[in-house]
Amino acid sequence: MDQASNLRNIIKNNQVHYNKNNVRLITVTSGKGGVGKSNVSVNLAINFRRQGKRVVIFDADFGLANIEIIFGIAPKYTMYDMIYNNMSITDILTPAPFGIEFISGGSGIQELVSLSKTQLNYMISKLYDLDCLADIIIIDTGAGISDTVLDFVTASNEVLLITTPEPTSITDAYSTLKAMKNRGGSSKDKKINLLVNKASGEDEGLEIYKKLNKVTERFLDIKLNNIGYLPYDKTLEKAVIEQKPVTMLFPKSNISRAFEKLADNLLGNEDFSEAKPSGISNLFSNILKMKKSK
Ligand SMILES: Nc1ncnc2c1ncn2[C@@H]1O[C@H](COP(=O)(O)OP(=O)(O)O)[C@@H](O)[C@H]1O
Numbered sequence: 594m595d596q597a598s599n600l601r602n603i604i605k606n607n608q609v610h611y612n613k614n615n616v617r618l619i620t621v622t623s624g625k626g627g628v629g630k631s632n633v634s635v636n637l638a639i640n641f642r643r644q645g646k647r648v649v650i651f652d653a654d655f656g657l658a659n660i661e662i663i664f665g666i667a668p669k670y671t672m673y674d675m676i677y678n679n680m681s682i683t684d685i686l687t688p689a690p691f692g693i694e695f696i697s698g699g700s701g702i703q704e705l706v707s708l709s710k711t712q713l714n715y716m717i718s719k720l721y722d723l724d725c726l727a728d729i730i731i732i733d734t735g736a737g738i739s740d741t742v743l744d745f746v747t748a749s750n751e752v753l754l755i756t757t758p759e760p761t762s763i764t765d766a767y768s769t770l771k772a773m774k775n776r777g778g779s780s781k782d783k784k785i786n787l788l789v790n791k792a793s794g795e796d797e798g799l800e801i802y803k804k805l806n807k808v809t810e811r812f813l814d815i816k817l818n819n820i821g822y823l824p825y826d827k828t829l830e831k832a833v834i835e836q837k838p839v840t841m842l843f844p845k846s847n848i849s850r851a852f853e854k855l856a857d858n859l860l861g862n863e864d865f866s867e868a869k870p871s872g873i874s875n876l877f878s879n880i881l882k883m884k885k886s887k
């Protein structure tokens with residue numbers, strides 16, 4: 594028996610011990626690119642891991658492959674291999690520091706959402722294995738303009754929406770929410786956390802939250818949850834250049850402390866689940882339902 598099928602058997606035998614409803618799935622997104630999604634995904638994963646959670650990051654940003662660059666680790670396989678080379682989800686996991694694992698979407702991401710319903714059902718059964726392995730799955734998406742990203746955002750029940758104080762970033766975040774709403778997503782069936790990155794401080798973060806929430810409540814009937822802010826910090830830029838997560842390289846920097854706080858805020862806010870089915874297999878079931886209703 595090869596190592597992969599060994600692993601699959603271990604997972605199968607353990608499946609009864611885990612309730613897939615307990616897995617928490619956080620979809621990280623933004624209207625505009627370059628606002629910090631991938632760095633947030635990686636540094637949050639590290640802080641969740643420090644608190645004993647089993648974490649998997651799913652890099653769903655087609656073409657940019659951000660997570661592997663921030664970790665400085667090249668994956669052997671991607672989602673493409675799961676779809677076309679009959680690999681399981683555990684075969685395509687890439688190990689990262691602290692016992693975090695990540696999945697590189699690669700070109701498989703676009704394929705995934707354009708699969709036939711039968712194929713998608715088969716993928717959902719494969720993705721179920723991941724829900725049994727992780728406590729938290731973080732999905733790093735591209736900017737919220739493509740159909741694929743909007744599918745992910747609409748189908749998730751917890752979203753971490755990132756904006757910076759720049760007006761274009763705020764209006765693009767609003768446009769993402771509007772597009773999500775047009776696809777049938779609402780803030781009643783999901784929690785939408787707003788994170789203000791590169792803020793000068795708590796006041797500016799709060800001010801931007803209030804501004805955006807006012808218009809989303811009024812025009813989209815969407816209530817945002819203020820999850821906090823991250824400061825602009827040069828150590829993050831340095832860490833990106835060194836291809837190491839900033840919380841590993843500069844654990845005492847302002848931004849590393851802010852990441853700790855952000856992780857605490859998210860973990861303290863457990864009302865997201867309310868026994869709703871979650872996890873990545875559920876996310877794709879939702880995408881399938883959205884396709885059926887089209
Ligand atoms: N809080 C911050 N302080 C300083 N620079 C930042 C901060 N957040 C993001 N950056 C800069 O923005 C770049 C893009 O971040 P990244 O996480 O790759 O964004 P995205 O995934 O949204 O495209 C980083 O490489 C870094 O230079």
Ligand SMILES: [Mg+2]
Nearest residue numbers: 630631654659
């Ligand atoms: Mg990115």
